[in-house]
Amino acid sequence: MVKITDDYKKDKQAFAKAGIKVPTYSQEEIAKKTLAAPRWVHFGGGNLFRAFHAAIASHLIDAGKLDEGIIVVDTHDDSIIENVYKKFNNRMLRVITKADGSQDRELFAPVADAIYTGPVTDDTSSLEKLKDIFNQASLQLATFSITEKGYALKDAEGNFFAPVAHDIENEPAKPQNNMSLLVTLLLSRFKNGATPIALLSTDNFSENGDKLKDSVLTIAKAWQKNGFVDQDFIDYLSDDSKVSFPLSMIDRITPNPSETVSESLKKDGFEDADLIHTESHTTIAAFTNTEEAHYLVVEDKFPNGRPAFEDDGVIMTDRDTVNLADQMKVTACLNPLHTALAIYGTILDFKSISSEVQDPDMKRLILQIGYGEDLPVVQDPKVLSPRDFIDELVNKRLPNPYIPDTPQRIAADTSQKVGIRYGVTIQHYVDDPKRNPADLNFIPLVIATWLRYLMGINDEGEKFQPSPDPLWDDLHAQVADIKFGDANQDVHDAIKGILSNKSIFGNDLYVVGLGDKIESDFKEMLAGKGTIRKTLQKHLDEESKNFD
Ligand SMILES: NC(=O)c1ccc[n+]([C@@H]2O[C@H](COP(=O)([O-])OP(=O)(O)OC[C@H]3O[C@@H](n4cnc5c(N)ncnc54)[C@H](O)[C@@H]3O)[C@@H](O)[C@H]2O)c1
């Protein structure tokens, strides 16, 4: 058996026997250079980072195009740092699960250090360590994959979360929230030479860089108001030749590590293949499993320089192009289809995405959303063709039975995603004088099905385990008294608060003419067992367009 911590240069053959390609560089040398002159920090060392960002760094180092690796920071989950990074000597094994059943296995070791900094208490040592890193002129960029909720400062009612409110009232010495922590680090950099830096969000948002900038400036301006920072610091953060917030589009379906892949690794002699379920709901392992297809499009705005990302396939381009590529993926050609499969898949009890898309109703649903409702309002980013992209997704990527993805993974944090995944398309229908949001059928149906999901009762009338969501308690409480088995009850008062909440959908859905439609679909799905599928089939039968 080979362990991930074994000497991959000396025991190359043992890794090769387990089908694992190893780096040619010395991990120790790279770590030494990285710690001496940090160049790249990454926040959120979860599965996507391990499958994508770490691979880019490792490939560039291997090719002699990068001399320093990455320092990983997690502000949310200390167990990721302790039980995955430190335990496995900051290494990761990436497994690409191909459609023919074969796997590409590759070991990466570009991470020089992994630091946990949660809410800062009397022990400020990790904060001080991070400040030292941020004070160095060599630092060119920080990247982020911290989930959509990692950027949020306010709750659904528009009030600051308690840790954010605490940070705003107190000086930046002991930040409780991760965005305040970031601003604390930037303040330290500002005071120690004010060298430029790029802050690159790689989360699934339209205009993700703008969202990051907004969160950073909201905290900084609140601190200015409270006398903790000066206008000079706000100017530093606002000047994109000093601090830039490039936009990005990132795409690589990276499911949680799966038992099947774990077993295949063990069978082939790889020892560290157990899954780790952390208390903060991350499933992680020494290995990460991902798909072959991948796209990363980044706005080329790095005021302190950057690694040669383009040499490992990253598309470096201008802001408008990234924005269009991102809108294409996140709001139209991939993620809205994913969230529809997540909601229906959970409530109809599918265990995998690949099996779900074999179901004709599910397949027709995503074709109607993707080709019928989203594609007509998508602008072509030119660097990728929207039609080719969606064709590849529905014909090759989603049906790949070796991608161990589940509706339950994708259903996590749906409240944070619906505004992006459906709200932007709804807005396009609002803005276009030739279109009317009321012409949409399947997007409102998915939203109605999400309301049914929020009741916590599946299509068999049984309770199911919902995926974690920061707004679950609040949203579930709003629909909890609605009776299952009665399609004639008045549901308006119970659901109007959700459907009119602009912080969830970006619009009041009643004002744009969708509220009544959603209410009517939702009521049909209250009639009894099997009505979620029946309502979907009714809509599919009524819709004459065939996108097969
Ligand atoms: N997995 C994918 O297929 C994929 C593909 C493209 C983009 N993304 C983006 O990357 C994000 C992360 O995906 P992943 O697969 O790495 O997830 P993951 O669950 O494996 O890891 C999530 C990471 O974010 C951190 N995190 C979670 N909540 C946080 C919070 N409130 N504040 C700060 N940090 C927080 C966790 O500690 C962990 O490091 C997604 O939410 C999405 O925006 C994922």
Ligand SMILES: O=P(O)(O)OC[C@@H](O)[C@@H](O)[C@H](O)[C@H](O)CO
């Ligand atoms: O990662 P999330 O939670 O934003 O969304 C779940 C999936 O839709 C997402 O991870 C996709 O797999 C990814 O966007 C594909 O590139």
